[in-house]
Amino acid sequence: MYIIMSSKGFLFCVVCRLDDSRDFTSAGFSAYSTAEMIAHIDSHRNAGHDVLDGLESKLLEDDLENFPNRPNHTNQTQPTPPSVEE
Numbered sequence: 001m002y003i004i005m006s007s008k009g010f011l012f013c014v015v016c017r018l019d020d021s022r023d024f025t026s027a028g029f030s031a032y033s034t035a036e037m038i039a040h041i042d043s044h045r046n047a048g049h050d051v052l053d054g055l056e057s058k059l060l061e062d063d064l065e066n067f068p069n070r071p072n073h074t075n076q077t078q079p080t081p082p083s084v085e086e
């Protein structure tokens with residue numbers, strides 16, 4: 001898995017393998033805040049996936065740049081993205 005910053009204003013986990021029920025064509029996870037993606041990365045680690053060391057701190061460093069218009073950008077709660085529905 002790897003993370004990209006979409007130009008549409010969210011982080012995207014590419015070829016996300018957390019949900020095995022999905023085929024690869026629809027795989028992927030969208031996060032609309034840095035905190036949300038960090039929680040998602042945590043799930044990958046817990047599942048035993050190979051996650052880049054320091055990825056979370058890199059995301060935090062980029063947080064202001066990725067989400068410049070959001071107050072309290074690291075601690076806000078966001079609605080559940082539609083892509084994680086079962």
Ligand SMILES: [Zn+2]
Pocket residue numbers: 001013014015016017018028029040044
């Ligand atoms: Zn993922």
